[in-house]
Amino acid sequence: MILQDMSLNPPQQEAVVATEGPLLILAGAGSGKTRTLTARVAYLLEQGIRPWNILAITFTNKAAEEMRSRVRASAPEGDKVWVATFHSTCLRILRSGADRLGYGKDFSIYDTDDSRVLMRRVIKELDFDPKQFREREMLRQISAMKNKMISLAESEVTAASFREKRIARIYQEYQRRLMLANAMDFDDLLLNTVKLFEENEDILAYWRNRFRYILIDEYQDTNPAQFRFAELLAREHRNLCVVGDDDQSIYRFRGAEIRNILGFEKDFPESRVIRLEQNYRSTGHILGAANGVIAHNRSRREKTLWTSQEPGEKLIWREYEEAREEARGIARDIVKERDRFPYGDCAVLYRTNAQSRVLEEVFVAQGLPYRLIGGINFYERREVKDLLSYLRLIANPRDDVSLRRIVNVPRRGIGDSSLERVAAYSDARGLSLLEAMDQAEQIPDLKRAAGKIREFVDLISGLRMEALSLSVEALIERTLHKSGYYESLNEEDSIEAEARRENLQELVNKAADFGGEVGLEPLSQFLSEASLVADVDELESGEGKVVLMTLHSAKGLEFPKVYMAGMEQQLFPGDRVLFSGDEAELEEERRLCYVGITRAMKKLILSGAARRMVNGQFSTHLISQFVDEIPAEHIIRERQGLMMSRARYEEKRDRADYFSGFGRRESRPDYDTMGDRPFGADNFSRGFGKKAPSAPAPSPAAKEEKPLMTEFAVGDRVVSRRFGAGTLAQVEEQGQDLLLTVDFDKYGRKVLMAAYAGFTRE
DNA sequence: TCGAGAATTGTTTTT
DNA sequence: CAATTCTCGA
Numbered sequence: 001m002i003l004q005d006m007s008l009n010p011p012q013q014e015a016v017v018a019t020e021g022p023l024l025i026l027a028g029a030g031s032g033k034t035r036t037l038t039a040r041v042a043y044l045l046e047q048g049i050r051p052w053n054i055l056a057i058t059f060t061n062k063a064a065e066e067m068r069s070r071v072r073a074s075a076p077e078g079d080k081v082w083v084a085t086f087h088s089t090c091l092r093i094l095r096s097g098a099d100r101l102g103y104g105k106d107f108s109i110y111d112t113d114d115s116r117v118l119m120r121r122v123i124k125e126l127d128f129d130p131k132q133f134r135e136r137e138m139l140r141q142i143s144a145m146k147n148k149m150i151s152l153a154e155s156e157v158t159a160a161s162f163r164e165k166r167i168a169r170i171y172q173e174y175q176r177r178l179m180l181a182n183a184m185d186f187d188d189l190l191l192n193t194v195k196l197f198e199e200n201e202d203i204l205a206y207w208r209n210r211f212r213y214i215l216i217d218e219y220q221d222t223n224p225a226q227f228r229f230a231e232l233l234a235r236e237h238r239n240l241c242v243v244g245d246d247d248q249s250i251y252r253f254r255g256a257e258i259r260n261i262l263g264f265e266k267d268f269p270e271s272r273v274i275r276l277e278q279n280y281r282s283t284g285h286i287l288g289a290a291n292g293v294i295a296h297n298r299s300r301r302e303k304t305l306w307t308s309q310e311p312g313e314k315l316i317w318r319e320y321e322e323a324r325e326e327a328r329g330i331a332r333d334i335v336k337e338r339d340r341f342p343y344g345d346c347a348v349l350y351r352t353n354a355q356s357r358v359l360e361e362v363f364v365a366q367g368l369p370y371r372l373i374g375g376i377n378f379y380e381r382r383e384v385k386d387l388l389s390y391l392r393l394i395a396n397p398r399d400d401v402s403l404r405r406i407v408n409v410p411r412r413g414i415g416d417s418s419l420e421r422v423a424a425y426s427d428a429r430g431l432s433l434l435e436a437m438d439q440a441e442q443i444p445d446l447k448r449a450a451g452k453i454r455e456f457v458d459l460i461s462g463l464r465m466e467a468l469s470l471s472v473e474a475l476i477e478r479t480l481h482k483s484g485y486y487e488s489l490n491e492e493d494s495i496e497a498e499a500r501r502e503n504l505q506e507l508v509n510k511a512a513d514f515g516g517e518v519g520l521e522p523l524s525q526f527l528s529e530a531s532l533v534a535d536v537d538e539l540e541s542g543e544g545k546v547v548l549m550t551l552h553s554a555k556g557l558e559f560p561k562v563y564m565a566g567m568e569q570q571l572f573p574g575d576r577v578l579f580s581g582d583e584a585e586l587e588e589e590r591r592l593c594y595v596g597i598t599r600a601m602k603k604l605i606l607s608g609a610a611r612r613m614v615n616g617q618f619s620t621h622l623i624s625q626f627v628d629e630i631p632a633e634h635i636i637r638e639r640q641g642l643m644m645s646r647a648r649y650e651e652k653r654d655r656a657d658y659f660s661g662f663g664r665r666e667s668r669p670d671y672d673t674m675g676d677r678p679f680g681a682d683n684f685s686r687g688f689g690k691k692a693p694s695a696p697a698p699s700p701a702a703k704e705e706k707p708l709m710t711e712f713a714v715g716d717r718v719v720s721r722r723f724g725a726g727t728l729a730q731v732e733e734q735g736q737d738l739l740l741t742v743d744f745d746k747y748g749r750k751v752l753m754a755a756y757a758g759f760t761r762e
Numbered sequence: 763t764c765g766a767g768a769a770t771t772g773t774t775t776t777t
Numbered sequence: 778c779a780a781t782t783c784t785c786g787a
Binding site for chain 1: 763764772773774775776777
Binding site for chain 1: 779
């Protein structure tokens with residue numbers, strides 16, 4: 001039946017039939033993992049397991065969808081199996097149980113942007129120095145604590161330093177405000193589900209009994225909260241099957257712990273381990289390259305992927321003088337080979353989203369169809385977010401962040417000062433903003449704004465009443481009209497406004513697809529689904545377009561032809577990693593490279609550029625060390641001599657007189673003394689300073705090829721791109737950079753940061 | 763209250 | 778060089 005149908009190899013078959021007890025499937029890249037998982041679910045159903053007793057957790061919604069449809073195809077009741085991401089699974093559990101944690105059923109989900117707005121308020125309210133307690137950094141730290149399941153109480157107890165105590169205070173206040181707004185951030189979805197289980201035996205018992213067979217994909221990227229979730233559910237029946245590959249763990253930065261997969265047998269001592277090492281995706285050369293690169297990592301489970309496929313074509317390395325040329329080279333190459341590899345078969349992968357820009361510009365110029373993944377998500381666009389904020393406020397009237405966003409959009413005369421008065425009133429009484437606004441007449445000093453506020457309250461409560469008997473689609477239309485949003489948007493006839501109208505229309509369409517169900521419940525559901533959509537989820541095959549995306553987004557995907565662009569030292573691996581000297585970080589970058597290489601089925605082209613604009617400045621880069629780590633027999637270096645390799649750079653550097661032009665650097669070989677170096681115009685000015693390691697840092701880019709500013713002194717003549725020529729009036733150190741006061745010939749006195757101003761000598 | 767221009771800041775990767 | 782925040786005049 002299933003086993004014959006799916007033509008599985010022996011270890012895959014084993015993985016399918018080992019239904020009872022904990023099971024770890026170590027599935028190398030392209031080893032038929034999805035097929036095996038699907039077969040396993042189908043097999044469980046065939047054995048008489050009820051579909052609602054199975055929980056399958058995937059990494060993306062797209063993967064969930066794919067798995068659901070495949071299971072449906074091979075088992076009659078397949079579509080009743082619960083297949084979802086961790087976040088949506090938790091969400092569904094929380095919708096039915098959040099009241100036990102003190103949340104209302106219609107809680108909002110805050111995305112990164114909403115969280116930032118909230119955090120800004122928290123820091124302001126606590127009156128902490130926003131320079132010392134930056135919102136981004138605070139959110140990062142709090143997120144890290146949440147992922148590690150460090151509770152508020154714990155964070156307060158363990159806080160040793162003054163700073164840590166303050167961070168704990170921020171954590172507390174942030175959480176209090178979330179609660180007050182009846183909102184959860186992404187991390188809360190996981191954390192609160194675990195909390196719900198731990199504090200409510202009956203609820204845990206219910207879900208334990210419900211999910212008797214649990215599968216988790218991409219297990220190498222789970223964090224402690226996710227581990228706890230799985231462990232709680234599986235503790236009794238032990239039917240936990242996890243699938244993953246330690247070599248593809250790339251989400252450490254968001255709390256993933258590789259030890260979850262490395263230590264699975266310790267967590268579940270009676271577990272079985274099955275290895276899938278035959279790769280069905282890539283040709284021999286691609287696989288050889290991948291194996292060669294990943295072999296440089298020390299902390300990993302030893303394994304070697306093999307393939308019975310032909311060696312195929314060797315990888316190609318191409319280097320360029322400048323990033324734009326690299327982009328052109330890629331575009332040209334795609335067009336040239338379009339008969340063999342149609343556009344839809346190609347993907348261009350890169351390390352950072354910023355790199356997509358040049359590629360996009362070139363693709364647009366050449367009329368090459370592409371699909372960009374990442375950057376700004378559809379649901380994060382301004383007008384879409386505005387409308388969603390209205391809807392969120394209608395569904396959850398306590399949602400202060402959403403209220404703040406739209407209270408004056410379109411303009412209705414409720415400005416900052418009025419809002420601050422309302423906020424003061426609500427803070428003092430523990431009310432939400434909308435509740436406080438409903439008492440506008442009692443709020444001191446509001447005067448003329450009071451009437452406008454009353455109108456706003458009526459608008460929202462009116463829409464909330466209507467929502468009870470409207471579908472989501474109809475509610476959106478009503479909201480756009482009643483709020484005046486449509487009107488104000490229609491007044492504008494710019495291209496931009498047109499694009500916004502189109503986006504809103506698209507949102508209406510999505511709501512229509514969602515179904516015609518009426519009331520607040522489907523509304524909440526629509527909103528939460530919107531918050532949990534990732535950009536990759538929207539990727540459709542068969543569009544016939546080249547896909548542009550980060551290496552992270554590419555995880556789990558495959559393409560006949562792959563370009564890895566920007567293979568440059570300091571970009572990939574990034575300079576943060578290089579300067580920190582942290583081996584674990586470097587290994588994570590290498591895994592990312594491994595993920596990239598193994599996306600390719602037939603052809604892989606790597607490229608890099610000697611110079612590229614980084615932060616508004618040209619910086620010079622060497623060839624990525626990862627390129628050198630690819631065994632020579634698997635790669636052809638087609639375009640060469642335009643970039644320097646690390647080896648060549650070191651050789652040159654060792655010649656004694658090489659640095660004569662580098663100012664004081666020669667006399668100060670220790671980078672950790674460079675915090676007070678006398679210059680800051682090149683890209684040494686970032687990443688150095690306090691955290692620099694005492695070990696000699698890997699060599700930064702060769703600098704002799706560009707005009708190099710060695711020192712700034714008062715009286716020097718300099719030229720800025722923006723303001724032209726001028727004379728230095730004052731030089732002052734600020735943090736890791738220099739603050740320059742310049743008297744420009746044409747523009748007068750300006751104060752500029754050296755690293756960003758892009759100075760050259762006159 | 764609001765908008766425009768000035769000033770200030772900043773870099774991975776994402777659910 | 779952006780993108781975002783701040784300041785000031787109306």
